[in-house]
Amino acid sequence: MFLAPTLVLFLLIYAVPILTVGVTSFFDYSYATLTFSGLDNYRSLVSGTLTGREFVKAVGNTLIWIGLQITVHVALGVLVALGLSRKPFGWKTVRTAYMLPNIVSLAALGIIYLNLFDSRRGLVNGVIRALGNKDFSVNWYVEHAFLTTTLTWTLFAGLVTILILADIASIPEDIYESARIDGASGWKIDWYFTLPLVRNTIGTSVILAATSMLKEFELIYMTTNGGPGIATLNLPLLIYKKALIEQNYGLANAMGVVTIAIGVLLIVLVNRHLLSSRFEST
Amino acid sequence: MQDTAIHRRRHRRHRLRLRQDASLPERILMSLLLAFVTLLSLVPVIWVTISSFKTNLEIMDSAVSLPSRITFDGYVAAFRIAPILTFFVNSVVVTSVSTVLNILLVGMAAYVLAMFAFRGKNLVLVLLSTSLLLPMTALIQPVYIIVQRIGLYNSLPGLILVYSSLGLPTTLFIMRGYFLSLPRSLLEAANIDGAGFLRSFLLIMLPSARPGLATAAVLQFLMAWNEFLYALVLTNAIRSRTLPIALNYFKSQFSFNYSAMFASIVVVIIPSILVFVLLQKQVISGLTSGAVKG
Structure with a gap:
């Protein structure tokens, strides 16, 4: 009885x-038509047509962004966590500030970045002009679209920082005692003692960072909308366009299957290589 | 007792010194990194807030100037030209109702799944856990059709239904974890007192789980307040759209009223920032427990 509402939500x-x-x-599936078409949808995903090119680009971009997330993004988050774990002056303020981009509306952030990188009224160009390069006028989201969109999420690893920081706080203090006896200090303690101990949380962070790229929508939709051309297309945006704008449901869902498959694959891989049994048993 | 306390304190002091053993260049580099990420995170928000008090002309003129005088014209325009007020009210309704529903309904399930043994329990747990890992972006088409079929397309109840479910895995893990940490004697005492199933849940277990409840609620609030994709897919009229979608309109309609645009951004992000800063403890404990259990 108590389970029923949740099960209904889950089913629905x-x-x-x-x-x-x-x-x-x-299926060949649009508004009202639904006819079995075998592997046609999947075939058109890898064909030389526009759909095929869009899909290959979207998968490629998504994979590149996943690669950057699990390396640059996670490393940055871990590094900041290590810095904050020494409790320098103002560490709580840094922790809060760094988390902000992770808790505000991504749609709002998208519009903020769109303005920030605007060639005319944007802050980035404004600062460069104020520093002396008076005629500087780069249209970031057009001329360097891929780099600019990438920067709007890769650098914001506040969530990773918070997770790692919480894990570091739970490390028993005797460990550092033995580290001192071994004569380690500074980064050596971090590298040889702290990092191996938070390995599980790093694994969790890698999963979160990687799968976040299978959900990334707003920061692209609000800024480049996948352009110029198809330069910044990713899977969620392409699924949205195929399903809601072109009403090609079957095709959109074939892309959905690929997206889910990538997600499952990532989780299995990370589980196998980064996590110990403690994680699996919880 | 006292002995261990002293012992612990000594240990802590020891550790602090150890962790600060880092060499000077190392500390300088780290300080630079921390300053860099702080600026990176704060500057856009501060810039948008300052810009929202500038006139349109000032915004066009220079990105780095301060407003010559504080003007609220942007905010007035945002509320007058755009249906920001409707969006705002919609957001408040959808967020609060879906948070209450989610916490109550999923809380019930979490309670049963934590406290009782029954056939098929593991299957239910495994099934529900998969929802945590699904990229919901892949499911927009069927959810769109389902919401349409049950007659809730373009309505606040439709969004409430979907948002209550989007928060299902997170709330389930946080609440179940919390119920598991409660002493079983609490439930037994309630049973001895003759409290029925529903009563012991509502009057004893749920109030005991308040911290877990608060944590789950804060995360659900943030998710629902910020959610964009499903709001975009499941609505197409002003009367049912939420605040984040309002920002979508600026890409076209407001192209020339920048101060209204900046003002609207501030209206969207301030509630999230306030909730996070004021309830940081809950957010952090929720994120860490949810993530580690996931």
Whole structure:
């Protein structure tokens, strides 16, 4: 009885949709038409047509961004956490500030960055001009679209920092005692003692950072909308366009299957390589 | 007792010194990094806030200037030209109702899944856990059709239904973890007192789990307040759209009223920032427990 409402929500928003996505990816499916078409949708994903090119680009971008997230993004978050774990002056303020971009509306952040990088009224160009380069006028989201969009999430690893920081706080103090006896100090303690001990949380962070790129929508939709051309297209944005704008449901759901498959693959890989049994048993 | 306390304190002092053993260049580099990420995070928010008090002309003129005088014209325009007020009210309704629903309904499930043994429990847990890992971006088409079929397209109840479910995995993990940490004797005492199932849940277990409840609620609030993709997919009329979608309009409609645009951004981000800064403890404990359990 107590379970019923949650199970209904689960069926309605997770179970039925995921089955629909799987099944209809084999159908030619639009508004009202639903005809079995075998692997046609999947075939067109890798064909030389516009759809094929868009899909390959979207998958490629998504994978590049996942790669950057699990390396640069996680490393930056861990580094900041190590710095904050020494409790320097103002460490709580830094922790709060760094977390802000992770808790405000991504749509709002998108519009903020769009303005920040605007060639005319943007702060970035404004500062460069104020520093002396008076005619500086780069249209960041057009001329360097991929780099600019990448920067708007790769550098903001506040969540990683918070997770690692909480884990460091739970390390028993005797460990550092033995570190001192071994004559270690500074970064050596971090490298040889702290990092191995927070390995599980780093694994969790890698999963979160990687799968976040399968959800990234607003920061692209609000700024480049995948452009110029298809330069900054990713899977969520392409699925949205195919499903809601072109109403090509079958095709959109075939892309959905690929997205889910990438997600499952990432989790399995990270579980196997980074996490110990403690994580699996919880 | 006292002995261990002294012992612990000595240990802590010791550790502090150890951790600060870092060499000078190392400390300088680290300080620079911390200053860099702080600026990176704060400057955009501060810049937008300052800009929202500038006139349109001042915004066009220079990105780095301060407003010559504080003007609220941007805010007035945002509320007058755009239906910001409707969006704002919609956001408040959708966020608060979906938070209460989510916490109550999923809290009930978490309670049962934490305290009782029954057949199929593990299957239910495994199934529900998968929802934590699903990229919801892949499910927009079926959710769109389902919400349309049950007649809730373009309505606040439709958004409330979907948002209550989007927060399902997070709330389930936080609440179940919290119920598991409660002493079983609490439940037994309630049973001895003759409290029924529902009563012991509502009057004893739920209030005992208040910290877990608060943590889950804060995360659900932030998710619902900020959610954009499903709001975009499931609504198409002003009467049912939420604040984040309002920002979408600025890409076209307000192209020339920048101060209104900056003012609206501030209206969207301030509640999240306030909730986070004031309830930071809950947010952090929720994020860490949810993530580690996930």
